[in-house]
Every structure is written in structure tokens, then in C-alpha cells.
Amino acid sequence: MNDKPKIILGLIVFVAVFTFPFWYNHLSASAPPKVELTEKAKAAKVCVAEKEFMRREHMQILDQWRDTVVREGKTIYTDENGKEYVASLSNTCMDCHSNKAEFCDKCHTYTSTDPYCWDCHRYPEEKK
Amino acid sequence: MNVNYLSSLAAVIILGLIAYAGAQSGGFYQVLFGIFIPYLAVLVFILGFINRVMDWAKSPVPFRIPSTCGQQQSMEWIKQSKIDNPSTFIGVVIRMFLEIVLFRSLFRNSRVEIRGDRLSYKWVIWLWLFAIMFHYSFLAVVIRHLRFFTEPVPFFIPLIEKVDGILQVGLPIYYISGLTLLAGATLLLLRRVLIPKINYISQAADYFPLFLIIGIAFTGIMMRYFTKVDVVRIKEMTMGLVTLHPGIPEGPIGGLFYVHLFFVSILVAYIPFSKLMHMGGVFLSPTRNLANNSRAKRHINPWNYPVKVHTYEEYEDDFREKMIEAGLPVEKE
Known part of the structure; x- marks a missing residue:
């Protein structure tokens, strides 16, 4: 019994499936997104935490804010330097970062992240 | 305590520490662990896998040797078990599909015990349950990871x-799959450690991949939920890898990422040389993928050569006279 043709066909399927990322992208990648700050954000200089921390952990702060505001009724967040902020995505974060498409969506789309923030929250109309 | 699993555990911990130390020392070591080793691992995986399968393809399977689990095809009035004892190609396809997708042979797992003064067989579902949990979680995790390797991300990834x-x-x-992967691998490990009979037949080669996969799942869960890494920079790096424009992005990524990547590289490169080849082997197991039609169809061994025979008639022709002299009966006078 000679099954070699069938086995070779199987191997071709194997290689095609397991090299998917190599051929799907046609060997070219678009440049990674760069976060764009609004004038207001640039002027403010500081966020609720330092930049590298915010890059990695902003979602956890928002999750924490949701819990403290909704479940414990504490609406004030105090940062490491003792500065106080109203814990609110729409009113505090998006006051400076009003450019949702440029500031939030770019990286979220790039990394296939679909946060359900805006299932409930409104975001400010973008000013062009 | 057992040297087999302690050595495997130690190996995985040391490998993790090496990658972590490498990531911390930066420069050349980041290129080594972030670019060179992953490429080498993928190459070894693909070529090693093809080599192993072609080796199997060369092995002759002259006879039908399916392990059957039901009534074979017989007289019309005897009901055949068409999937568990297939006699047609379609039957084999269904049997293979169910084996690969549902792990039916593990589902039949049983335990032999002596209860009082009699022997008893008990159906044991745990191996099947842990295995199916582990494999499907792993599949979901692997597919989810494609978000780091595709741009734009194809529709099925957000769906999953x-x-x-x-x-x-x-x-x-x-994500449910992350924890069920870790739990599945841990339960399969505990099964080997805690059940004496299985512990007795377990080798370092059984423990090592389990510890490695536990290490991968653990570092992955740590990165996602606890210590955090910079996902955008990671994607920049992984996209560089798959588009063959490798580079280490500027700015910190997190040492744990290099440990995760190194573990995955080792796992992938280890597959062709280990039991993990069951990934390809399940398709090629002759006890599953052959139809049981030995009685309906004659299978001639392909390397049979013409055998010289000397029949009894010829023998008698040679010695007839001597046989008659000695008083032996002959067929032809």
C-alpha cells in the first residue's frame, strides 16, 4: 500500500496552516501606531500616572475607578503625588484626550482590543 | 519525590531564568532571545515535522491492522458497527474525525481493580476530560495569539x-481559555505525579512538556493580568518577525515576555523530537486509519517476491522408486 501522495498532501496543508502569519501579511507590516496628544494634553504635561505606567496599565485604573465610583461611591482619585482627580472616563480622561479616534482607537484596533467602555459611556464629539 | 519530574521542573525553571537574565542584560541577548532563537525554533519545527512524517511515510504498512471496537462486517443479518469497525473509506473518515476532534479512544479509558475477591473494570473519564479541556484551551489560546501576528487582524480572531x-x-x-489551559496541564501533571501506577511509567519526557506548557501559560497569564507588558511594542516586534523585518522595538517591553517567547520557542522546536508529534501522528496511526476489509479484499504484501516451490508431486516424481522399495505409500504408481 502506498499512501505517500496522501501524506504529502497532508504535509502541504500543515505547512500552509502553520505559516499562516508569514503569508497573510505579504511580508510587510505597517508602522505601529503612535499615540497622538491633543494640545490640551500636551499643555497639561502630567496624567494620573507616568507615561510608561499608563501605556501598560490604563485599563486597570479604569476598572478600579469603575468599582470605587459605582460600588463604593468614592468619586475622587488621588494620585501618587497627592493630586486629586474626579474618577471619570468621560469627564476626566477624555477632557484632555478628547481625540478618541487618534488616542484610543488606533492602538486598540492594532492589538485587536475591543473595550466595552463605550457600550455605556458617551464619548465627547470630536472637534476638528 | 521522583527524579523524573524534579529534573524536568528544574530544567524549565533554569531555562526561564536564562531567558529572563538575557532580557535584562539587553543588547545582543535581546536579539538572541527575541529574534534568533524564535526563527531557529520555527525552522526546526517545520523541517523537523516534515522529516518525521516522511520517515513514517516510508515505513511499510503491508497489512490491515486496525484496532477494532465493534462487530466487523459480516453476514447481512449481523449488524456491523460501521464507525468502530469500519470497512469502507467513509467509515474510516468518520472514525478518524471523531478520534481527532473528540478523543474517543481516551473516552474509553477504564481502570482495573480487584474488589474483594473479584476483578472489576471501571469506566474512568478523567483523562479524557482533562485532555479535551487542555487541547481545546490550547487551540483557543493559539488562535487568539494570531492577533499579534496579523495586520489587519482577520475577522475570526475578535470573534473568538x-x-x-x-x-x-x-x-x-x-479569557476562560487561559485558565482552563493552565488547569488542564496542571491536572494532567498531577495525574502523573499522584497516581502510583501512572507515576511508575512516567518518564522525564512526559513531565518536561507539561512543565513547559505550564510555564508558558503561567507567564502568559502573569503578563496579561498581573505584571503587565507593553502590548503595542510586542506587536511591533512580532510583526517584524513574521514579515521578515525583525527588530527590537525601542522602549521597555518587560522581561517576562522574553521568558514566554523562549519557552514557546523551546516547545515548538521540541515537538518534532518528542511525544508531542502525536499532533501529526494521530493522522498516521495505522490502527485507526485503515479499513477492516481484510476478509473482503486481498491485500498482497507489495514486496513479496516469487518464491521457488517444490511440490509434493514433484517430490514423489523424484523419489518414487525408492519410496516403493522402502514400502512407503505413493499416490501415483
């Missing part, structure tokens, strides 16, 4: 992410 994150717990959203 939605289903996997259906609980909507925490941020980043908790």
Missing part, C-alpha cells in the same frame, strides 16, 4: 476573543 471573554470580568477582560 468575544466568546472567550464572555464573562466580562475585569480589565483586561478575563
Whole structure:
């Protein structure tokens, strides 16, 4: 019994499936997104935490804010330097970062992240 | 305590520490662990896998040797078990499909015990349950990871992410498959460690991949939910790898990422040389993929050569006179 043709066909399927990322992208990648700050954000200089921390952990702060505001009724967040902020995505974060498409969506789309923030929250109309 | 699993555990911990130390010392070592080793691992995986399968393809399978689990095809009035004892190609396809997708042979797992003064067989589902949990979690995790290797991300990845994150717990959203993968691998490990009979037949080669996969799942879960890494920079790096424009992005990524990547590289490169080849082997197991039609169809061994025979008639022709002299009976006078 000679099954070699069938086995070779199987191997071709194997290689095609397991090299998917190599051929799907046609060997070219678009440049990674760069976060764009609004004038207001640039002027403010500081966020609720330092930049590298915010890059990695902003979602956890928002999750924490949701819990403290909704479940414990504490609406004030105090940062490491003792500065106080109203814990609110729409009113505090998006006051400076009003450019949702440029500031939030770019990286979220790039990394296939679909946060359900805006299932409930409104975001400010973008000013062009 | 057992040297087989302690040595495997030690190996995985040392490998993790090496990668972590490498990531911390930066420069050349980041290129080594972030670019050189992953490429080498993929190459070894693909070529090693093809080599192993072609080696199997060369092995002759002259006879039908299916392990059957039901009534074979017989007289018309005897009901055949068409999937468990297939006699047609379609039957084999269905049997193979169910084996690969549902692990039916593990489902039949049983335990032999002596209870009082009699022998008893008990159906034991745990191996099947842990295995199916582990394999499907791993599949979901692997598919989810394609989000780092594709741009734009194809439709089926967000779809799986939605289903996997259906609980909507925490941020980043908790994925069910991550924890079930870790749990599945841990339970399979505990099975080998805690059950004496299975412990007795377990080798370092059984423990090592389990520890490695536990290490991969653990570092992955740590990165997503606890210590955090910079996902955008990671994607920049992984996209560089798959588009053959490798580079180490500027700015910190996190040492744990290099440990995760190194573990995955080792696992992938280890597959062709280990039991993990069951990934390809399940398709090629002759006890599953052959139809049981030995009685309906004659299978001639392909390397049979013409055998010289000397029949009894010829023998008698040679010695007839001597046989008659000696008083032996002959067929022809």
C-alpha cells in the first residue's frame, strides 16, 4: 500500500496552516501606531500616572475607578503625588484626550482590543 | 519525590531564568532571545515535522491492522458497527474525525481493580476530560495569539476573543481559555505525579512538556493580568518577525515576555523530537486509519517476491522408486 501522495498532501496543508502569519501579511507590516496628544494634553504635561505606567496599565485604573465610583461611591482619585482627580472616563480622561479616534482607537484596533467602555459611556464629539 | 519530574521542573525553571537574565542584560541577548532563537525554533519545527512524517511515510504498512471496537462486517443479518469497525473509506473518515476532534479512544479509558475477591473494570473519564479541556484551551489560546501576528487582524480572531471573554470580568477582560489551559496541564501533571501506577511509567519526557506548557501559560497569564507588558511594542516586534523585518522595538517591553517567547520557542522546536508529534501522528496511526476489509479484499504484501516451490508431486516424481522399495505409500504408481 502506498499512501505517500496522501501524506504529502497532508504535509502541504500543515505547512500552509502553520505559516499562516508569514503569508497573510505579504511580508510587510505597517508602522505601529503612535499615540497622538491633543494640545490640551500636551499643555497639561502630567496624567494620573507616568507615561510608561499608563501605556501598560490604563485599563486597570479604569476598572478600579469603575468599582470605587459605582460600588463604593468614592468619586475622587488621588494620585501618587497627592493630586486629586474626579474618577471619570468621560469627564476626566477624555477632557484632555478628547481625540478618541487618534488616542484610543488606533492602538486598540492594532492589538485587536475591543473595550466595552463605550457600550455605556458617551464619548465627547470630536472637534476638528 | 521522583527524579523524573524534579529534573524536568528544574530544567524549565533554569531555562526561564536564562531567558529572563538575557532580557535584562539587553543588547545582543535581546536579539538572541527575541529574534534568533524564535526563527531557529520555527525552522526546526517545520523541517523537523516534515522529516518525521516522511520517515513514517516510508515505513511499510503491508497489512490491515486496525484496532477494532465493534462487530466487523459480516453476514447481512449481523449488524456491523460501521464507525468502530469500519470497512469502507467513509467509515474510516468518520472514525478518524471523531478520534481527532473528540478523543474517543481516551473516552474509553477504564481502570482495573480487584474488589474483594473479584476483578472489576471501571469506566474512568478523567483523562479524557482533562485532555479535551487542555487541547481545546490550547487551540483557543493559539488562535487568539494570531492577533499579534496579523495586520489587519482577520475577522475570526475578535470573534473568538468575544466568546472567550464572555464573562466580562475585569480589565483586561478575563479569557476562560487561559485558565482552563493552565488547569488542564496542571491536572494532567498531577495525574502523573499522584497516581502510583501512572507515576511508575512516567518518564522525564512526559513531565518536561507539561512543565513547559505550564510555564508558558503561567507567564502568559502573569503578563496579561498581573505584571503587565507593553502590548503595542510586542506587536511591533512580532510583526517584524513574521514579515521578515525583525527588530527590537525601542522602549521597555518587560522581561517576562522574553521568558514566554523562549519557552514557546523551546516547545515548538521540541515537538518534532518528542511525544508531542502525536499532533501529526494521530493522522498516521495505522490502527485507526485503515479499513477492516481484510476478509473482503486481498491485500498482497507489495514486496513479496516469487518464491521457488517444490511440490509434493514433484517430490514423489523424484523419489518414487525408492519410496516403493522402502514400502512407503505413493499416490501415483
